Amino acid sequence: MSAATSSSQQAPAQKQPQGDLQATYSNYKNTLQTIAQKIGDIEQEAEEHKLVLETLEPLSGDRKCFRLINGVLVERTVKDVVPALKTNQEGLKKVLDDLVKQYKSKQDELDKWKKKHNVQVVRQ
Secondary structure, eight states: HHHHHHHHHHHHHHHHHHHHHHHHHHHHHHHHHHHHHHHHHHHHHHHHHHHHHHHHHTTTSEEEEEEEETTTEEEHHHHHHHHHHHHHHHHHHHHHHHHHHHHHHHHHHHHHHHHHHTTTOOOO
């Protein structure tokens, strides 16, 4: 009876690590996907800033323009808006660089984890 008990206790113990491996792998993939989505969003916003700056560049500094701030359309001049847009663009570049580093770090961490646990991904 003790032999049957020990074999039945071993079966769940063997399945648990595989479940943990699957959960850990899924967690890594979800984290990477979230970071990649944020990178895409920031890249799109940076591209919009670039287009607006290119559009405003040849215009007179006294020319009227409108800027959306927290959902409110505000009248400004080109000379008021351009510095703010440049500051925002620089901030976006910094955030983008940080996110790319974070993504690469997490990807390296995943690769090390896969190697350590001898995990091979099977695609169907």
